[in-house]
Amino acid sequence: MAVAVDEDFSFRFRCDSSRCTLACCHGHAIALNPYEVLRIKEYLGLSSEELEERYLLSHYDPSGLPLLMLSRDPCPFLRGRRCSIYPARPLACRLFPLGRLCDGEVKTVFMADACCPGIGRGERLDLGEYIAEQEAEEYVAMWERWVSFVEAVEEAGPSRMRQVFLKILLYNFDFSPRGAEPSASPEEQFLTRLALAEELISRTGAEAK
Ligand code: SF4
Numbered sequence: 001m002a003v004a005v006d007e008d009f010s011f012r013f014r015c016d017s018s019r020c021t022l023a024c025c026h027g028h029a030i031a032l033n034p035y036e037v038l039r040i041k042e043y044l045g046l047s048s049e050e051l052e053e054r055y056l057l058s059h060y061d062p063s064g065l066p067l068l069m070l071s072r073d074p075c076p077f078l079r080g081r082r083c084s085i086y087p088a089r090p091l092a093c094r095l096f097p098l099g100r101l102c103d104g105e106v107k108t109v110f111m112a113d114a115c116c117p118g119i120g121r122g123e124r125l126d127l128g129e130y131i132a133e134q135e136a137e138e139y140v141a142m143w144e145r146w147v148s149f150v151e152a153v154e155e156a157g158p159s160r161m162r163q164v165f166l167k168i169l170l171y172n173f174d175f176s177p178r179g180a181e182p183s184a185s186p187e188e189q190f191l192t193r194l195a196l197a198e199e200l201i202s203r204t205g206a207e208a209k
């Protein structure tokens with residue numbers, strides 16, 4: 001069960017993968033935002049097409065949002081007992097046993113009953129300390145920007161043609177619109193693509209209704 005926690009929440013945690021069932025790498029598939037996909041792509045040095053074909057699942061959400069999903073049944077990046085993309089792991093993996101979700105408002109949750117022997121061990125950390133320890137600050141900031149974009153897509157309503165364009169604009173990093181060239185930082189590339197996608201939505205919004 002995931003329990004919502006506030007900014008004052010603190011908990012004791014130390015990962016010890018030698019004595020667990022790797023609960024954090026198994027379970028339902030997770031949606032990756034384009035920033036997370038880009039970080040994995042750059043880490044592995046694959047083209048967008050190769051990354052999607054080899055490791056990810058493409059999903060067209062009824063809301064009008066194209067998504068790339070990471071299966072965790074188990075996760076394709078799990079090698080033995082270790083994560084083969086650890087420096088580029090997505091936010092959900094960085095935050096576990098915490099999580100972030102948005103159901104009208106952004107919440108941080110704690111999976112107190114996760115089958116993880118790391119919970120209750122190690123040093124006590126508050127939310128900010130844990131996010132810093134997991135080097136998740138940029139991931140959290142990009143996720144928050146992504147959430148506001150998702151709301152704009154949902155508001156605009158579904159449009160199959162727009163969904164196809166959004167998929168290219170957001171997830172095809174082999175195509176580089178101005179400002180999102182590979183020489184730009186991953187954050188700049190992601191933010192530029194989102195801004196262009198929002199422009200596309202506002203231009204096509206009327207047609208889709
Ligand atoms: S976070 Fe918990 S479940 Fe995941 S590897 Fe560490 S100890 Fe195991």
Ligand code: SF4
Pocket residue numbers: 024025026072075076077078079082083084085086089090093
């Ligand atoms: S990306 Fe790494 S940490 Fe995340 S579920 Fe896969 S193997 Fe586990």
